Amino acid sequence: MLSPKQMSRVTIVGHKDILGQTVDALHGINAFHIEDYNDDKLGLKIGKPFENADDVSKKLIKIRSISSFLGIKKGESGKQNVESLFQELDTKLVELDDEVSKRTDRKSEIENKLKELDTLSKELLPFSTIPLNLDQYRGYENLAVLSGIVKGDIEPEVAHITQSYELFSDVKSGTIVLFVLKEHADKVSNVLSEFAFKELRVPEISGVPADLLKKTEQDIVNLQNDIVSLNAEIGSLKSKYSGFILASDELLSIETQKAEAPLRVATSEHTFMMDGWVPNEDYDRLARTVEDATGGRAFISRTNVTKEEEAIVPIEYENPKISKPFEEIMDLYARPRYSEIDPTSLIFITFPLFYGMILGDIGYALILLGLALGIKKLVRSDAIKPLMNILIYCQVSTLIFGVLYGEFLGFPLAGLESHGHYIPGLINGFETINLFPSPFAGEMITYPVHRTHLVMTMIVVTALIGLIHINIGYLLGFINERRKHGVTAAILEKGSWFVIQIGLLLFALGYVGYISKAIGIGVFLVGFVMLLKGEGIKGPIELPSLLSNSLSYTRIIAVGLSSIYIASTVNQIAFDMIMPESFGPMTIFAIVIFILGHALNTVLSIIAPGLHALRLQYVEFFTKFYEGGGKKYNPFGYIRKYTEE
16 A cells, blocks of 8 residues: 555567567556567567558548547547447448538638628728729729728818819718829828828729628628538537547557557567566466467566666556545656655545645535535546545545634634633534643633634644654655665664654753753764764755754644634625625625635635645655655556447
């Protein structure tokens, strides 16, 4: 549970005649992680793809192109038999390609026409109030036609230049069409520039703009209707062929994997050699399957992982189902190395614990729990489900701490006497119980635990929790170091930190008079020397981090208090708006403020506790023992979802 799956290195050698059967067998069991061949020293060459590789690749590209056009997404669909699918694949693919091509061409044609009509409509619009046929705008030898948009009345200025003109204009839009003799065109153009003249292009068609615009708009509507009809046809094709497309995509993807497998294999003129990794638990099944498929003609050898190979062994997690979602958190950081402890199951405990301690509110827990369950049910993505499971675990923890803290959306559940004032709780008759005095700052431990009244106590408690968490990290580091470099190295590098802490504790006891301070100083110096010898100068430099890392855990109370104060502020603003009057316009506004304020705090309740809980894992915990850097186990095979043999 705290280590990755144990692996064996496997080499498969055989005649090229059985390479196809070997590839099929390995693909079927989905357990063999192939190492790509790249060693020139053996005098072997990388193999060539099987003969069907090109044909299968072309079909896969075609089916994915069709899938993209139809907008088919992976989802629930019945499984299709591989043999039947193979028999109808070519025929159906040609039929489907023909159907899609017709609609693709038609849709492209309509969309291009729509763009042209849209452009024409924009060009006609400024002229739609001018009652002239567009043929009248051109074809003159002695007349210049100036069409465009101006700001202001240009007629007096034009009349000042020449009386030989004709002006058509629309005051509202500023559109003008001005006919003048060519000999006056330059002077008129200079005048127009003073009125911010912007020339308009005259469409190269015949007819009155208003009539043409009306026809163009109707043509656009008709083409848009054609698009709607075409989309309905495409939707019908999608419904009819979606199962076939999903199954064909899967089938062709599998065949492509198989066809290109020789590119990862070493070959000579007559033989092949495959090198890779398999989990120990799957080796017997792999050997039996390959032998059955090849009639015992393949030679399979197995070796245990050596120290030198630990850096290249692919890593597959081995965790209980309940903690598997937290492998996503591990992958965000790095997979463990083969000889390292896998802390996934520890994160399963500590991440929700810290998250719940930070948020600790029944109301927010119920909201986020419902949200996570809803998303998990509605969204079928394999990437989303683990994240929602993590959120569910965190909200269960938040619910437990919410009961402990007695908080619901920032309201206290129990009545509380505070600084001479009585604060009523949400539950009538439920009163805060004093348990015993805290040794810090004269605070009283109560149930429910009111965090706002136990700040100093909570700071100390969270720092102590951090110290425990960090020391678990040192303990795991001791185990990792012992595995890699032996007991002596583990004692010097990781055990020294325990000795240093014991020395500091003894010194503190000496400071209050229980024992001699010299004992604590002596133990500390022993630990210091051990650390210096084990980690060199880097160790003593990191000594202050012991304190700073422990204090980092006080963020648990700090971020938690910020959430409480935001919720309390929202509640106070909303209720202060209601208090002056029982009902009224302000009541609706207060409800809106209440909902929006808590909605914002709900979002913050996902982000802030999650980020800080994650930081405590990555920065404070992992740095004490975890190196990471393992590569992902990626077996040669395919998890079928839409096909079955």
